[in-house]
Ligand SMILES: [Ca+2]
């Protein structure tokens with residue numbers, strides 16, 4: 001393997017996130033284990049009135065398939081994330097959750113786009129209603145983006161409280177119920193992303209400088225010597241390889 005290729009490969013290995021790869025649901029092939037829950041109220045231990053399956057649509061999403069559900073009985077309903085979005089999410093602190101929603105109607109009121117439950121508390125990321133067209137949300141996994149004393153009060157968790165929830169997420173809900181009354185809402189492109197670690201950024205910088213250095217050395221080697229023979233050719237001969 002030549003030196004340039006070695007440096008590129010080493011750089012790619014180093015910049016790959018060490019702790020947390022993205023967790024993604026694009027619904028290309030199915031509902032990916034997402035459910036729908038009707039909750040009696042919101043809170044750290046919300047009464048589950050009913051759990052039901054989302055309807056899978058193979059086309060019509062942001063791209064490809066998506067899931068959707070309708071209001072069953074007037075209780076507050078949410079999309080409920082599968083196992084892969086739960087558990088110890090500490091490695092995603094400072095990262096984000098992004099998703100896309102499409103709703104046929106809304107109350108014109110900000111509601112919790114996402115709810116994270118863990119460590120005996122519920123955290124709410126409040127946002128405006130989605131439109132009928134796919135509407136993207138990106139929510140920072142940072143205390144300032146979440147509310148802790150119910151979704152109406154603008155009280156943020158402390159960093160310790162936020163980290164405690166992230167360390168053991170027992171439920172993640174995405175709001176599907178944006179209208180008081182019958183509604184229908186779709187969900188697509190859910191992504192849990194970690195921020196690149198500082199060491200990765202340093203590694204990337206080192207990889208880039210290594211690349212530049214390699215190019216410089218190659219350029220120098222191409223420069224003809226006084227004898228009219230490129231240095232690299234002479235070196236190759238000396239090494240017995242072409
Ligand atoms: Ca999709």
Ligand SMILES: [Ca+2]
Nearest residue numbers: 071179181183
């Ligand atoms: Ca409704």
